[in-house]
Amino acid sequence: MTTRTGLRSAQRSDFAWAWLFILPSIIGFLVFFAVPSVRGLLMSFTNWDLLRPAKFIGLANYAKLLGDKEFLHALRVTAYYVVLNIPLQTVIALGMAVLLDRFTKSTMIRGILILPWLLPNIIVALLWLWMLDPTLGFINQVIMSLGFERQPFLGSVDQAMPTIAAINIWRHAGYTAILLFAGLQNIPKDVYEAAAIDGADERQMFMGITLPLLRPVLIFVLVTSLIGSFQIFDTIVITTKGGPVDATRVVYWYIYEYAFVRFKMGYAATISVALFLILITITVIQMRYFNADTSDLD
Amino acid sequence: MRFRFNALAIALVMVSSMLLAACGGAAAPAAEPTAAAEPAAEATAAPAEEPAAEAPAATDAVTIRYGLWDGNQQPAYEACAAEFTKTNPNIIVKVEQAGWGDYWTSVQTGMVGGTAPDVFTNHLAKYPEFASKEQLVDIQPFVERDGVDLAQYLPGLGDLWGREGKRYGLPKDWDTVAVVFNKDMLDKAGVTVEELNNADWNAKDGGSFGQIIKKLTIDEAGVNALDAGFDKTKVVQYGFVGGGSGGAYGQTQWSHWAVSNGFKFNDGLYATKYFYDDPKLAETIQWYADLNLVEGVSPTLADVRSLGATALFTAGKAAMTTDGSWMIGSYVNDAKFVTGFARLPKGPEGRKSMFNGLADSIWVGSKHQEESWQWMKFAASPACANIVGSYGVVFPAIQSGVDAALKAYGDRKVDVSAFTAQATEANGTFLFPVTDFASEIGPIMDATMDSIMLGEEPAADALKAANDEVNALFQ
Structure with missing residues (x-):
C-alpha cells in the first residue's frame, strides 16, 4: 500500500512534466488540425471567393450540395477508385506478406518492397505518366513490340481510373505488405506447429489460423487505406486533372476545382464537410462490423 | 493482449488524424498551388x-x-x-x-x-x-x-x-489564326501553297480543304486517304492535327471553323447568354472530332494531349495545323523542315479568325x-x-x-501575311468572347468538348446540355 501512495504522489508531480512533453503535439494538433477544421466548417456557411471578404449565407451552400449532380458523380468516381484499389491492393499485399513470412528473413527484400512507398506521390505520378504516355511511353513501346495496339491509358475515359488505381497499388502494396507482415510475426509459431502435427495443409493453415489471427491488423490496414484512397488527389493532379471529360473527377479534385479554379471557397468547404461526415460514418461502421477491438488470440 | 492495444491505439490515432485532415480538406490542397508557384x-x-x-x-x-x-x-x-x-x-x-x-x-x-x-x-x-x-x-x-x-x-x-x-x-x-503547313509534305503530295490559300471549307464534308487533308494523310503502305485502299489504323502521316478540344473558346482549335460556318458565341462584350447550342457549332465540332473518330486523318485526342499539337507537327507527324500568330517563331525555329503559313480556308461565311x-x-x-x-x-x-x-x-x-x-x-x-491579311480584311475577325463567369464556363466546356472529341457523346447533345449549364450561371 505504501508503494502505491508513493506512486500516486510521484504521478502528481510528474503531471506538469507530462503536459510539457505533450504540449508540442497539442500545439501541432491545434494549429494544423483543430483550427483549420473549425475554420473550414465556418467557411462552409459563407460565400468566400478567396479575394473579397466572406459573407455569411447560412445553409445556402448545403442546399446547393443536395441538388448537385456533379458532387454525386464525384462520389461515384471516388467509390469506383476505392473499389478498384482496396481489394486488389490488400490481396496483393497479403500475398506478399505471407511469402515474406514463410520464405525469407531478408531485410533487403523487405526494404525493396517498401521502396515505392518512400518515393513522393508526385514523383511516382510523373514517373508513370511518362512511362504510360500514348506516344513516347516505355509501356506502349513494349506493348507494340509484342504486336499489340497502342493503349491511351490515362487519355481514355475507360482506362484512366483503372490506370490510376494501378499506379497507387504499385506504390502502396509494399507498404501494406510490411504492415501485414508485422501482424503475421505476432502470431505464435506453436499454433502452426500444432496444426501441422494434426495434418493441416498450407491452405487450411492460412484460412484457419493466419486470416483469423491477423484480423485486427487487417482491419487497421483496411480502415486506414480505405480512408487514404478516398483522399486520392495528388496522382490525379499530375496525370489527368479530373479528365478525360470527368472520368477521374474525384471528390478531392472537385473540392480543389471549386476552391482554386472557380474561386468558390465557401462551397468547396461545404463539400469537405460532407466528405468528412461520409468518412466518419464509414469508419464507425467498419469498426463496429469487424469488431476491431477484439482478437481471436484472447 | 499487448499487441491488440498497441494496434488499436495506433489505429485510433491515425484514423482520427486522417479524418481531421479530411475535414481540413479545403485547406489542404492550398499547399499545391503554392508549391507549383515556387519553381x-x-x-x-x-x-x-x-x-x-x-x-x-x-x-x-x-x-x-x-x-x-x-x-x-x-x-x-x-x-x-x-x-x-x-x-x-x-x-x-x-x-x-x-x-x-x-x-x-x-x-x-x-x-x-x-x-x-x-x-x-x-x-x-x-x-x-x-x-x-x-x-x-x-x-x-x-x-x-x-x-x-x-x-x-x-x-x-x-x-x-x-x-x-x-x-x-x-x-x-x-493575334490572329492561320493554317501552318509542312512545305515538304505539301510538295511530296503535289499540293501547292496557292491551292491551300484558295481552299474552301464546310462542315458537311470539309470542302476542298477536307480533300487536301485526305491527300496529305498517308498510311504505312504509302496510300493516301483519298484512296479506297487507305488503312486508317496504320497512319504514318496525318493530314491535319488540331490543338486539342479547345474548351470554351477554341481560339486556335475550332473557333475559326465555327464562326466561318455562321456560329456566334454570344451577343458581344459582356453578354449574358451563350449560343453553344447553335446547330452550326454542333456540326462544326462534329466535323472537327470526326477527323479522328471517323476519318482517321488526324491523331487521337490522347496523342495530342501527350505531346501537344505543335510538337506533333514539328516532329513531322502531321502536315498541317492551325495556330495563333504568337507561335510563328516556335514553328520556324523548331521545325527541321520548311514551314509556312497559309490563309484559313473560306467557309460558308468567309474567312474568320478570332482577334485576341x-x-x-x-x-x-x-x-x-x-x-x-x-x-x-x-x-x-x-x-x-x-x-x-x-x-x-x-x-x-x-x-x-x-x-x-x-x-x-x-x-x-x-x-506572315496569312496572319496580317486576316486581321486587315473586312469582317475577317471576331473578338474574343468576354463575359463574366469565365472560370466556371471553363470546366463545363472543357469536359464537354473532351467528351465530343473522344467520341463519348455526339456534339449536338453534349453542346445543348452544356449550353443550358453555362447560361444557368448568368441567372
Whole structure:
C-alpha cells in the first residue's frame, strides 16, 4: 500500500512534466488540425471567393450540395477508385506478406518492397505518366513490340481510373505488405506447429489460423487505406486533372476545382464537410462490423 | 493482449488524424498551388537580375514587378524595361516570367497572399473575374489625366478592356489564326501553297480543304486517304492535327471553323447568354472530332494531349495545323523542315479568325500604383511597341510596331501575311468572347468538348446540355 501512495504522489508531480512533453503535439494538433477544421466548417456557411471578404449565407451552400449532380458523380468516381484499389491492393499485399513470412528473413527484400512507398506521390505520378504516355511511353513501346495496339491509358475515359488505381497499388502494396507482415510475426509459431502435427495443409493453415489471427491488423490496414484512397488527389493532379471529360473527377479534385479554379471557397468547404461526415460514418461502421477491438488470440 | 492495444491505439490515432485532415480538406490542397508557384518564382529570379543590374542605381528607386507568361516575349519586354528606366531612373522594372499554368496560379495565390506582381500581363478570359473581385486598378482616371490616345491602337482592341466607364488595361498586342503547313509534305503530295490559300471549307464534308487533308494523310503502305485502299489504323502521316478540344473558346482549335460556318458565341462584350447550342457549332465540332473518330486523318485526342499539337507537327507527324500568330517563331525555329503559313480556308461565311489581344493590368494591392501606371503606359506606347515589334515575336497593338514586326519577319524570310491579311480584311475577325463567369464556363466546356472529341457523346447533345449549364450561371 505504501508503494502505491508513493506512486500516486510521484504521478502528481510528474503531471506538469507530462503536459510539457505533450504540449508540442497539442500545439501541432491545434494549429494544423483543430483550427483549420473549425475554420473550414465556418467557411462552409459563407460565400468566400478567396479575394473579397466572406459573407455569411447560412445553409445556402448545403442546399446547393443536395441538388448537385456533379458532387454525386464525384462520389461515384471516388467509390469506383476505392473499389478498384482496396481489394486488389490488400490481396496483393497479403500475398506478399505471407511469402515474406514463410520464405525469407531478408531485410533487403523487405526494404525493396517498401521502396515505392518512400518515393513522393508526385514523383511516382510523373514517373508513370511518362512511362504510360500514348506516344513516347516505355509501356506502349513494349506493348507494340509484342504486336499489340497502342493503349491511351490515362487519355481514355475507360482506362484512366483503372490506370490510376494501378499506379497507387504499385506504390502502396509494399507498404501494406510490411504492415501485414508485422501482424503475421505476432502470431505464435506453436499454433502452426500444432496444426501441422494434426495434418493441416498450407491452405487450411492460412484460412484457419493466419486470416483469423491477423484480423485486427487487417482491419487497421483496411480502415486506414480505405480512408487514404478516398483522399486520392495528388496522382490525379499530375496525370489527368479530373479528365478525360470527368472520368477521374474525384471528390478531392472537385473540392480543389471549386476552391482554386472557380474561386468558390465557401462551397468547396461545404463539400469537405460532407466528405468528412461520409468518412466518419464509414469508419464507425467498419469498426463496429469487424469488431476491431477484439482478437481471436484472447 | 499487448499487441491488440498497441494496434488499436495506433489505429485510433491515425484514423482520427486522417479524418481531421479530411475535414481540413479545403485547406489542404492550398499547399499545391503554392508549391507549383515556387519553381516559377525561382525560374524568374535569374533573368530578372539583368535589367536591375543595368539600371542606374538611383537613391530612392522604386522597383516594379512585372509578370508575363510568354517566355518568347521576355527579352523584348526586358529591352523595353531598360529603355523605360533610362527616362525614369527612379523606377526599375523587374520582369518575372512563368509558363501559362504556373503564371495564373501564382498571380491568383499572390493576390490572396499579398505577393502578386504590381503590373501583370492579363488575358481576356481572366480579367473580368479579377475586375469583379476588385483586384484591378481602374486606370480610366490615369488615362484621362495623361491624355492617352486610345485611337493609336488597332480598332477594337481598346474597347475589350473597358466596362461601364472603367478601364482595366491598355492593349499591347494582337493575334490572329492561320493554317501552318509542312512545305515538304505539301510538295511530296503535289499540293501547292496557292491551292491551300484558295481552299474552301464546310462542315458537311470539309470542302476542298477536307480533300487536301485526305491527300496529305498517308498510311504505312504509302496510300493516301483519298484512296479506297487507305488503312486508317496504320497512319504514318496525318493530314491535319488540331490543338486539342479547345474548351470554351477554341481560339486556335475550332473557333475559326465555327464562326466561318455562321456560329456566334454570344451577343458581344459582356453578354449574358451563350449560343453553344447553335446547330452550326454542333456540326462544326462534329466535323472537327470526326477527323479522328471517323476519318482517321488526324491523331487521337490522347496523342495530342501527350505531346501537344505543335510538337506533333514539328516532329513531322502531321502536315498541317492551325495556330495563333504568337507561335510563328516556335514553328520556324523548331521545325527541321520548311514551314509556312497559309490563309484559313473560306467557309460558308468567309474567312474568320478570332482577334485576341493582351493588355497589362495593375494589381490593386500594388504599393506603387503611380509608378506602375508609368510603366504600363510605356509598355503600351509606340516606343515600346517598336522595340517589341523589332524582336519579331508578336504583333504589337500599334501600327508602327506591326511594321517593325513585319520587317523583322521579312529579314528572317518568314512570310506572315496569312496572319496580317486576316486581321486587315473586312469582317475577317471576331473578338474574343468576354463575359463574366469565365472560370466556371471553363470546366463545363472543357469536359464537354473532351467528351465530343473522344467520341463519348455526339456534339449536338453534349453542346445543348452544356449550353443550358453555362447560361444557368448568368441567372
